[in-house]
Amino acid sequence: MNEPKDSAVCAKNAWKNYGHRCKSITVLHDINLRVPIGMIYGLLGSSGCGKTTLLRCIVGRLELNRSEILVFGKPPGSRGHEIPGRSVGFMPQETALYKNFTISEMLHHFGRLHNMNRKDILVREEFLISFLDLPAKSKNVSQLSGGQQRRVSLACALLQQPRLLILDEPTVGVDPLLREKIWTHLINISKASKTTIIITTHYIEEARKADRVGLMRNGRMLAEDEPSLLLNKYNQTSLENVFLQLCCQDQNRLQEQMPISTRDGDRDTDVPDDIDDQNLSSTSIHLSINKTNQNLLPFDDQKKKFENNPMIFAKRMASNYFILPKMHKIYALMIKDVTVIKRNIGFLMFQFLIPVIQVALFCLCIGRNPEHIPMAIYNSEAINGFPTGNLSLQLLNKINPEQIHFTSFNQFDKAIDAVKEGHYWGVAAIQYNFTQAIKNKLLAFQTDPTTLNQSSLHLYLDMSNGLYQQLSITIQSVLLNSTELFLKEVLSSYKIDPSIVDPPVIIENPLYGNVVPKFLNFAAPGMMISIIFFLAIGLTALIFVVEKKEGLLERSWIAGVTTIEIMLAHIIVKFFIQIIQIIFLIVFADFIFKVEIKGSIFLSIMLIFVQGICGMSYGLLISSVCEQEIEVMEVAIGSIFPILLSSGVIWPVEGMPSAMRFLSNFTPLTHPVEAMRCIASRGWSFGYFKVWFGFVNASAWSLGFFIIAAILFALRK
Numbered sequence: 001m002n003e004p005k006d007s008a009v010c011a012k013n014a015w016k017n018y019g020h021r022c023k024s025i026t027v028l029h030d031i032n033l034r035v036p037i038g039m040i041y042g043l044l045g046s047s048g049c050g051k052t053t054l055l056r057c058i059v060g061r062l063e064l065n066r067s068e069i070l071v072f073g074k075p076p077g078s079r080g081h082e083i084p085g086r087s088v089g090f091m092p093q094e095t096a097l098y099k100n101f102t103i104s105e106m107l108h109h110f111g112r113l114h115n116m117n118r119k120d121i122l123v124r125e126e127f128l129i130s131f132l133d134l135p136a137k138s139k140n141v142s143q144l145s146g147g148q149q150r151r152v153s154l155a156c157a158l159l160q161q162p163r164l165l166i167l168d169e170p171t172v173g174v175d176p177l178l179r180e181k182i183w184t185h186l187i188n189i190s191k192a193s194k195t196t197i198i199i200t201t202h203y204i205e206e207a208r209k210a211d212r213v214g215l216m217r218n219g220r221m222l223a224e225d226e227p228s229l230l231l232n233k234y235n236q237t238s239l240e241n242v243f244l245q246l247c248c249q250d251q252n253r254l255q256e257q258m259p260i261s262t263r264d265g266d267r268d269t270d271v272p273d274d275i276d277d278q279n280l281s282s283t284s285i286h287l288s289i290n291k292t293n294q295n296l297l298p299f300d301d302q303k304k305k306f307e308n309n310p311m312i313f314a315k316r317m318a319s320n321y322f323i324l325p326k327m328h329k330i331y332a333l334m335i336k337d338v339t340v341i342k343r344n345i346g347f348l349m350f351q352f353l354i355p356v357i358q359v360a361l362f363c364l365c366i367g368r369n370p371e372h373i374p375m376a377i378y379n380s381e382a383i384n385g386f387p388t389g390n391l392s393l394q395l396l397n398k399i400n401p402e403q404i405h406f407t408s409f410n411q412f413d414k415a416i417d418a419v420k421e422g423h424y425w426g427v428a429a430i431q432y433n434f435t436q437a438i439k440n441k442l443l444a445f446q447t448d449p450t451t452l453n454q455s456s457l458h459l460y461l462d463m464s465n466g467l468y469q470q471l472s473i474t475i476q477s478v479l480l481n482s483t484e485l486f487l488k489e490v491l492s493s494y495k496i497d498p499s500i501v502d503p504p505v506i507i508e509n510p511l512y513g514n515v516v517p518k519f520l521n522f523a524a525p526g527m528m529i530s531i532i533f534f535l536a537i538g539l540t541a542l543i544f545v546v547e548k549k550e551g552l553l554e555r556s557w558i559a560g561v562t563t564i565e566i567m568l569a570h571i572i573v574k575f576f577i578q579i580i581q582i583i584f585l586i587v588f589a590d591f592i593f594k595v596e597i598k599g600s601i602f603l604s605i606m607l608i609f610v611q612g613i614c615g616m617s618y619g620l621l622i623s624s625v626c627e628q629e630i631e632v633m634e635v636a637i638g639s640i641f642p643i644l645l646s647s648g649v650i651w652p653v654e655g656m657p658s659a660m661r662f663l664s665n666f667t668p669l670t671h672p673v674e675a676m677r678c679i680a681s682r683g684w685s686f687g688y689f690k691v692w693f694g695f696v697n698a699s700a701w702s703l704g705f706f707i708i709a710a711i712l713f714a715l716r717k
């Protein structure tokens with residue numbers, strides 16, 4: 001596509017749709033635009049006519065559906081082009097400022113992003129603060145009025161003295177005198193330094209100061225020319241009247257074109273993006289373009305080349321996201337992140353405490369053996385007191401009262417009723433001639449059913465659900481162990497070798513771990529990784545969604561920052577926070593709650609850290625699909641539980657159905673958690689497959705999440 005050398009911005013027959021095929025709306029209809037270098041171009045039109053959309057296409061934030069915009073001879077976003085970047089100063093409609101920053105911090109942030117040196121930033125800062133009549137530079141943006149905030153936003157756009165200035169309604173809420181001053185400055189810089197300025201405004205008359213104006217309506221360019229020529233041509237004394245006249249003509253023309261049945265309907269109907277050129281040129285829309293202006297657009301007719309071409313899109317993506325990150329931008333973003341953190345030290349302290357509180361609660365509440373379990377006891381032998389030599393008393397003495405707390409009942413039915421009413425977890429029943437039956441069994445080797453029945457402790461337990469089952473298992477285990485001790489004691493008292501009642505299993509010294517495994521040692525490594533992973537998801541997603549919502553991300557992108565640079569700066573700053581969080585976590589878990597970490601503490605910290613980066617990438621992915629904080633919460637909470645449950649953190653994957661067990665391989669937590677357990681319980685080093693695979697897995701998930709997030713950010717602009 002050729003364009004005259006003096007063109008700053010050129011577009012021919014530009015079309016832009018929002019949404020997908022079935023729900024698509026056309027916002028820019030066949031727009032022709034040419035802004036020569038060093039000109040002030042006033043883009044005028046009512047609310048919703050597509051001005052902002054056109055500006056976002058010019059700065060490379062949106063791709064046209066048809067045709068191509070050239071800015072200084074190249075499509076925005078092409079490799080080596082400084083648009084987006086230092087060559088464009090963009091003032092969006094929303095203020096898009098960090099509210100906790102001072103005016104000075106805001107200007108220095110953009111200065112650093114544009115690689116300005118400190119001295120230049122200070123000189124520009126002094127000039128802009130005085131020129132735009134801003135309060136003291138140490139004043140917080142949040143303490144400024146709406147109009148003052150807009151002027152700070154304008155100062156940020158003017159800061160690096162860009163070749164192209166795009167100002168979306170810079171004079172809203174500005175005092176008429178200052179408005180005049182701003183226009184004088186814009187005229188000066190357009191003349192003196194050949195700055196090209198595109199400015200949108202609702203105050204149509206102020207656009208008379210522009211060298212050229214474009215009048216838009218419903219996504220169409222009704223006319224484009226010098227203000228004085230337009231006034232002459234339409235024989236009007238004000239641009240307001242010219243616009244009114246053009247709107248009336250456009251309305252009449254559209255109504256003539258429209259079938260009677262649809263005349264009262266919505267005129268801004270959808271135009272499919274595959275509409276052919278023949279149809280386009282025959283529409284009335286096309287007629288609305290000023291013929292004189294068309295002569296100013298010496299494009300080659302290569303529209304097709306750019307239409308719906310996936311290769312062009314892919315190239316843009318590649319140049320946008322896969323260029324080498326620039327150190328000065330990462331540095332600027334890091335300073336920005338640190339300033340945000342500094343402004344909220346209380347929250348930083350809370351961030352350090354959250355993992356500690358969570359791991360402490362986990363260690364205190366999960367995995368400990370149940371104690372003081374209330375049980376009912378019905379001892380038929382002891383209804384009227386214990387006779388001498390009564391063995392049931394000997395048995396009951398073996399049961400640790402710290403674990404099971406017995407309450408005696410004289411009637412079996414009452415004991416059962418008390419369990420049914422939920423007062424006890426079960427009844428232990430001893431039959432009336434227990435002592436004799438035990439003696440018959442152990443000394444006379446009687447094994448008839450009656451003897452076996454009478455010599456046993458009968459348990460009637462509440463097994464109503466899984467949780468209670470955990471208690472029941474504890475009860476059974478305590479009573480079985482106590483009974484075994486009791487039997488051995490009785491046998492010893494009759495000079496019989498007590499080992500006769502030992503089960504025929506010998507548990508030798510374990511190869512790893514302890515003879516009595518602790519649930520805490522199984523679950524804690526997974527919990528430590530999960531806590532950092534989920535925290536990183538939530539915080540990252542929220543930070544980016546808030547920045548996206550307030551237009552701050554968009555402003556950074558237009559300043560030439562890439563998603564990789566944003567993420568790298570975020571990771572570096574969060575590195576220090578996360579390392580402190582992880583150290584606290586490990587100190588609490590290992591030294592205070594005695595969670596076993598046999599392997600390298602350094603390796604454990606690194607693994608949790610890599611998983612933290614994975615959480616940040618996933619947070620970034622969430623922020624790429626969510627627009628509001630509430631959506632972030634829903635997506636984060638909605639995905640946290642499935643990941644946690646299916647990754648074997650709480651219950652071993654061996655306890656899952658085989659299909660689920662297979663699927664659990666594909667969660668971002670399963671293998672890192674397994675690696676962490678291997679380091680903690682087996683003391684394995686990085687050389688073991690399960691350990692390095694955990695690291696590889698967490699890194700691969702991080703990269704995958706990051707790439708998908710970058711693509712979604714690009715697609716959903």
Ligand SMILES: Nc1ncnc2c1ncn2[C@@H]1O[C@H](COP(=O)(O)OP(=O)(O)OP(=O)(O)O)[C@@H](O)[C@H]1O
Nearest residue numbers: 018019027045046047048049050051052053054093
């Ligand atoms: N992301 C989007 N998805 C769908 N429609 C959108 C999107 N952004 C804008 N629109 C629609 O596109 C049309 C043009 O919007 P645009 O913001 O470009 O208008 P505008 O002329 O800048 O308006 P204003 O002066 O009020 O800012 C509007 O109808 C708007 O609802």
